[in-house]
Every structure is written in structure tokens, then in C-alpha cells.
Amino acid sequence: MRTFMQTIPGGVPLIIGLALICLIVSMVPIRPQMWLYPLVRQAVVLKINFQTRDMLARETPHFFIRYTERDADSVDMVATAAEAAYEPVTATLNYAPEKKTLILIYPDRQAMKGAYGWVGESNAMGFYWGGVIQILSPKAWMKNSQSVEEFITTGPLAHEYTHLVLDHLARGNYTRWFTEGLAQYVEYKVNGYEWLTAENGLSGGGYSFKELDHDFDGLPNQALAYRQSLAAVRYIAEVQGDAKLTQVLAFLKSGVPVNKAIERSLGMDYASYETMVNLWAQNNMKQYSKIAN
Structure with missing residues (x-):
């Protein structure tokens, strides 16, 4: 049997190439960029689809899954689990992709890291990149590798499919x-899951929105950055209302930057939004409990 890396030849060169393409696209003004971006993403999907053509396949109404014999x-x-994620994600975002989504299943963590040249430790159970959802085999992390309910509730598909949509x-x-x-937010809404x-x-402050905007992945406390991002979206949906979140998404679709989309939808400037999110989060977001965990 071919290894997973052999099914995706040139894993690291592929990522380098994609990074260069994304860099070029990012240099184009926003509206032309939004026109070019789907073309680049579709090219990536076609490339990965071709490279994994020898893998086993399973098709569902909205997904196309490729996997190894393992x-x-x-x-x-x-x-x-993928089909269970489809309706709540598309309903929350009020949008559904036109084509079926490709999902790749990595048989183990080493294969998932090696395919894209990751270094160091990573506990990720999946990731979204270039129009494709890629997940770690349930057998590599689940307590009961045959529990559909556990995989739906704690697995990565709702999260990663939200990224894709x-x-x-x-x-x-x-x-x-x-x-x-x-x-x-979709994970929390559907499964009640919070990291x-x-x-x-x-309760003790955190990163500024300027830091979240410009260096999210480089912030040293990633758990805090993720927690703050959840608070920022939950504030829109739960305090301002689902209709406001839908309006923010509509502005993004039309090419309005995130900060301006939020300002226009909520009727407040970005600094006020930051202040209100922080105040609301301190009083309404669940806090870590050593007893509960």
C-alpha cells in the first residue's frame, strides 16, 4: 500500500507554491483579489483531487471523502459526521458551496504533519486549506473509535467546514x-463545545483587537487568542442578534473589510465594539474550572 505522503507527491513544495500564489493574490486590490481568489482555490482543489485519485473514495450528498485502507x-x-455538520453550518452562514467538498483522512498524526511539512508538536485533529478539509483519522485520537456521536460532538468537521463555507x-x-x-461559534452552537x-x-484582559487583526497566529497565547475570537463572534450573534451576524457576513461577501463590516452592521465604531466585547465576555463567557476539567 502506498504511504499517505506518496498519495500527495511534493507535499512541502505544494505548500510553498500555494504560499507564493496567496502572496501574489494578497497584493492585488480587494475586489479584483476576491475575483481571483476562487480561481486559485479551485486550482488547488483540482490539483489535490488529481494527486489523491488512487486513494479509496466515499461519496455523500455534499462531500467526497478520500482515505487509505487503514x-x-x-x-x-x-x-x-460530515453530513451532520452540513445543515447547521450552511444555515448559520446562510450560504452553501455549489460543489461537493473534498475531505482527506490522514491515517495518523505523523502523516498529517509530514504531508505539509509541519514541525514540532501539534494536537490538531484537522485543518482547512485551499478548498479541502483534511482530518486526522478518528482511530488516532478517539477513546471509542467507532462512536459516531463522540466524533460528531468532539471531532473537527463542524469547525473545519465552517472555515470552508x-x-x-x-x-x-x-x-x-x-x-x-x-x-x-458554530461548534458551540451545535455541540456546546468550548476550548x-x-x-x-x-477576566484579566487579553490581546487588543489590533493584535488579533494583524498577528493572530503569532500571538504567544493561542488559547487566549482563540477564546477572544469566540467571544467577539458570540457577542455579535447573542447580544446584537443573529440577523447582525448575517449582515456582517453579507458585507464580507460584498468586499467590505471585517472591521468596517462590523461597524456598519452594529452601528458602532471598532474601538467601541472591542470595549463592549471585553465587558460582555468578562461577565458572560464561561471560565476554566479545574474541578470541571
Whole structure:
């Protein structure tokens, strides 16, 4: 049997090439960029689809899943979880991709890291990149590798599919904190899941929105950055109302930057929004409890 890396030849060169393409696209003014972005994403999907053509495949109404023989007994569970994520994600974002989504299942963590040249430790169970959802085999992390309910509730598909749908809707016009906040919000709304640690409490302040906007992935306390992004999206949906979140998404779709989309939808400037989110989060967001965890 071919290794997973062999099914995706040139894993690291592929990422370098994609990074260069994204850099070029990012240098184009926003509206032309939003026109070019889907073309680049579709090219990536076609490339990965071709490179994984020899893998086993399973098709559902909205997804196309590729996997190795090691996950032949898990693919039905992944298919069920993917379809379970479809309706709540598309309903929350009020948008559905036109084509089926490609999902790749990595048989183990080393394969998932190696395919894209990751270094160091990573506990990610999946990621979204270039129009494709890529996940770690349930057998590599679940306590009960055959529990569909556990995989739906704690697995990565609702989160990663939210990234994908937003990417299609906004055509790349969003910030890292917004897509992570929205993905966590859908997880919270559907499964009640929140990422809580002793390091991401919101009662003692946190990063500024300027930091979240410009260096989300470089912030040293990623757990706190993610927690703040969830708070920022939950504030819009729960305090201002779901209609306001839908309006923000509509502005993003039309090419309005995230900060301006929020200002126009909520009728307040970005600084006031930051202040209100922080105040609301301190009083309404669940805090980490050592007893509960």
C-alpha cells in the first residue's frame, strides 16, 4: 500500500507554491483579489483531487471523502459526521458551496504533519486549506473509535467546514480571528463545545483587537487568542442578534473589510465594539474550572 505522503507527491513544495500564489493574490486590490481568489482555490482543489485519485473514495450528498485502507472501517462514521455538520453550518452562514467538498483522512498524526511539512508538536485533529478539509483519522485520537456521536460532538468537521463555507462566501475577505471565532461559534452552537484552559480566561484582559487583526497566529497565547475570537463572534450573534451576524457576513461577501463590516452592521465604531466585547465576555463567557476539567 502506498504511504499517505506518496498519495500527495511534493507535499512541502505544494505548500510553498500555494504560499507564493496567496502572496501574489494578497497584493492585488480587494475586489479584483476576491475575483481571483476562487480561481486559485479551485486550482488547488483540482490539483489535490488529481494527486489523491488512487486513494479509496466515499461519496455523500455534499462531500467526497478520500482515505487509505487503514480507515476503511471509519469512513462511514466520517461521512455521517460530515453530513451532520452540513445543515447547521450552511444555515448559520446562510450560504452553501455549489460543489461537493473534498475531505482527506490522514491515517495518523505523523502523516498529517509530514504531508505539509509541519514541525514540532501539534494536537490538531484537522485543518482547512485551499478548498479541502483534511482530518486526522478518528482511530488516532478517539477513546471509542467507532462512536459516531463522540466524533460528531468532539471531532473537527463542524469547525473545519465552517472555515470552508466562510472561505467560499467571502472569497478570502476575512481575518484569521474572525474565521476562527466563527468556526468556534458554530461548534458551540451545535455541540456546546468550548476550548477552555487555565491560560485563556477572559477576566484579566487579553490581546487588543489590533493584535488579533494583524498577528493572530503569532500571538504567544493561542488559547487566549482563540477564546477572544469566540467571544467577539458570540457577542455579535447573542447580544446584537443573529440577523447582525448575517449582515456582517453579507458585507464580507460584498468586499467590505471585517472591521468596517462590523461597524456598519452594529452601528458602532471598532474601538467601541472591542470595549463592549471585553465587558460582555468578562461577565458572560464561561471560565476554566479545574474541578470541571
